[in-house]
Amino acid sequence: MSAPLPAVRLDVFAGPLDVLLRLIQEQKLDITDLSLMAVTKQFLDHVRGMEKQDGPLLAAFLRVAAQLMHGKSQALLHEPQDFLDETEESLEEQLRGYERFKQIMTAVAAWQEDCDVAYQRMAPAPLPVALPQPDLVNYAPDDLVSALAAVLEEREEDLPAVARRTVHIETYLDRIGTLLLLQGQTGFRELIEPVQSLEEIVVAFLAVLEFLRSRKAQVRQTGLYADILILSMDAERAAIPRDEVAAGNIRDAVAEVR
Amino acid sequence: MPLPLTALLEGLLFVSERPLTIQELAQITREPARSVAAALEELKAAWLGKGILLQEQAGAYLLVSHPEVAPYVRTLLGVSRKERLSRAALETLAVIAYYQPATRADIERVRGVNSDHTLAVLLNRELVAAGERRLTPGRPIEYRTTFEFLKYFGLASLEGLPERERFLAELAGSSQEESDGPAGEKTA
């Protein structure tokens, strides 16, 4: 018979198995039916000392107490084999399982102290739409007009007065389409390089606007009077090596663009 | 073994919802600004050719997904958008709706559980939006419901939120209920 009941406080113990395990361990006993019976009285004392605030928890303790009492009475009647209702796991087995679990719990409790939180991202990632869209976002269509004005001014000085040629916008649509297809990009100056007349420049400009409108191309300008760069929107097509593009393909592609 | 400064910055930039300046990062990590700047350059190089990009905007740094991932991201978001709101998301939404403006800490206090994930879902679906920073320590962001929220619930205005008074009382109650004492085991 052991001396005063160890100070078993409820906030230290999670349940009846916990108390039982502690009682057995304090008497340096192995978990056996006999050990269980040896600590029955202490367990019952513990139950008597419980504050009866938590009904279900008290019930759990009483249930274990009843199992212990039953076991003890069976032992006195020399029928230890009937310790428990055979449909249930025996208290001994349950306690063994709990002991193993407690060892894990020691690790888990220490771990809770040591570990820290992995944080998730706080907000949806900025969508790539808002990503650096090179320069072009800084320009409004108006900027194109001023750029064109600059080109025209430059041209005006040395444009010889020659006979007018008829130019069709289709010519430039084809030309831009072809250049984009082959190179992926072209400069406005390159586009109008062989051009002589003011009308042609205007028509070429209209063709560029048409590409913009149909979203087949984007434009970029690195400075106020810098050349206007016309870029294909279709990266794949721009990547086709020059010699692999048959004339027919070009025509088809251009038709598609238009 | 502590993580190197680059890893700390990586983690901070990953979690952050806004661009962070070198000064802020230096303050948080308690490292000189010079070291932070150097580490950021290192990170920038390390992230090259990866799916995430370290973007610099006006002296502040932000991690974004690579532009080439954009089409895939749109597919992903399209899929996510169609999903029904989870119970947790609905709860978080309710807290914001009734308490607004609410900070992340407010939400966590009321719900008693970290709500970052659900908040991200709601932000993503534009049911709530980030607003001003509150003038309290940490300068937390305040969240509010959006017009999208009103549409989602068919409300004409926030005045239309049902049983505001009662709901507030219940929310306050439930946040206490959860504080599981040290004794722990209280059975239902």
Next chain:
Amino acid sequence: MPLPLTALLEGLLFVSERPLTIQELAQITREPARSVAAALEELKAAWLGKGILLQEQAGAYLLVSHPEVAPYVRTLLGVSRKERLSRAALETLAVIAYYQPATRADIERVRGVNSDHTLAVLLNRELVAAGERRLTPGRPIEYRTTFEFLKYFGLASLEGLPERERFLAELAGSSQEESDGPAGEKTA
């Protein structure tokens, strides 16, 4: 030059606000699931020692900050450290974590006490989630830990559970306990 699959996955995981399964990632990137799985393993290795952690559970992946960055993240966000779980809650959580999937009866059997209340607390905090019903009499619900659980403990996966190996070994041992093998009798 198109981005490699790892970079695409990196970008998608970065953007996503929820765990993504290998199937989803395969669908979005139009790559075979096998390649996606291999690329994810590659990423996991590449991120070792970095400020970002790739969490995995049941074939789903989530990108989070490394737990060691957590104190700095809290400074950044102005949030407080999470409340510790009560002992009872921690025990119940541990039963579910190590035995999962675990039913209410499983938990009660191990802990020897009714655990409905703590289970409710854990469910509410989204540390565990209800899953399928077990095909046994009464068709009880099976509970599992969630990504929230992994985040809470800063784990990359369930394999990081302390003493998991030993536990699994003992669990295997305890089922043949009656045979009283070499591991059979354990002294306190």
